[in-house]
Amino acid sequence: xxxxxxxxxxxxxxxxxxxxxxxxxxxxxxxxxxxxxxxxxxxxxxxxxxxxxxxxxxxxxxxxxxxxxxxxxxxxxxxxxxxxxxxxxxxxxxxxxxxxxxxxxxxxxxxxxx
Amino acid sequence: xxxxxxxxxxxxxxxxxxxxxxxxxxxxxxxxxxxxxxxxxxxxxxxxxxxxxxxxxxxxxxxxxxxxxxxxxxxxxxxxxxxxxxxxxxxxxxxxxxxxxxxxxxxxxxxxxxxx
Numbered sequence: 548x549x550x551x552x553x554x555x556x557x558x559x560x561x562x563x564x565x566x567x568x569x570x571x572x573x574x575x576x577x578x579x580x581x582x583x584x585x586x587x588x589x590x591x592x593x594x595x596x597x598x599x600x601x602x603x604x605x606x607x608x609x610x611x612x613x614x615x616x617x618x619x620x621x622x623x624x625x626x627x628x629x630x631x632x633x634x635x636x637x638x639x640x641x642x643x644x645x646x647x648x649x650x651x652x653x654x655x656x657x658x659x660x661x
Numbered sequence: 662x663x664x665x666x667x668x669x670x671x672x673x674x675x676x677x678x679x680x681x682x683x684x685x686x687x688x689x690x691x692x693x694x695x696x697x698x699x700x701x702x703x704x705x706x707x708x709x710x711x712x713x714x715x716x717x718x719x720x721x722x723x724x725x726x727x728x729x730x731x732x733x734x735x736x737x738x739x740x741x742x743x744x745x746x747x748x749x750x751x752x753x754x755x756x757x758x759x760x761x762x763x764x765x766x767x768x769x770x771x772x773x774x775x776x777x
Contacts, residue, residue, distance in 0.1 A: 590664075590768045593767075653701065654701075
């Protein structure tokens with residue numbers, strides 16, 4: 548079945564460091580891909596998404612490119628801030644079918660130190 | 662625009678007791694989802710409604726879990742009787758359209774359930 552695999556955390560970085568969180572997926576066809584973020588004490592919120600191959604999603608300095616040849620959707624940011632400390636979830640939504648449920652990875656905790 | 666509302670935020674019960682969670686989606690959103698998030702895992706879909714009809718409940722443990730969405734607006738999720746393994750955060754989400762793969766889902770703050 549469809550699944551998402553993302554790198555395990557925690558990822559600990561110093562402020563202004565470069566961030567990469569790896570995400571790969573297994574799915575039939577071409578799903579939509581999402582990154583959701585969960586800040587401490589808050590609910591899940593959409594960070595960015597891409598709905599077709601080679602699309603790049605971007606928001607708040609974060610970027611991710613839908614790569615169908617490597618079935619990947621890695622999250623990157625050039626310079627992280629302490630306020631980026633959160634749990635990041637990669638997810639897919641299958642194309643077609645009756646449901647557009649999100650299938651999530653296990654999440655990656657990012658801790659940014661000043 | 663008000664977000665997805667859920668209550669209660671926290672609930673502690675003993676095993677074999679019953680519990681109910683409530684969700685009010687964003688106004689006008691046709692699709693409503695309930696997810697279960699066990700500690701250390703990503704959320705897993707329990708049930709999806711399109712208006713007041715069920716689209717997918719394949720992962721809902723129907724011997725103990727039930728959900729309804731009367732009048733296509735708010736929804737309740739019930740567990741009866743609860744087991745220890747039901748300890749989790751229960752997330753409600755909604756989306757405005759007809760449940761397409763490209764839709765953004767908007768999540769509520771969740772209800773943290775602890776079963777003792």
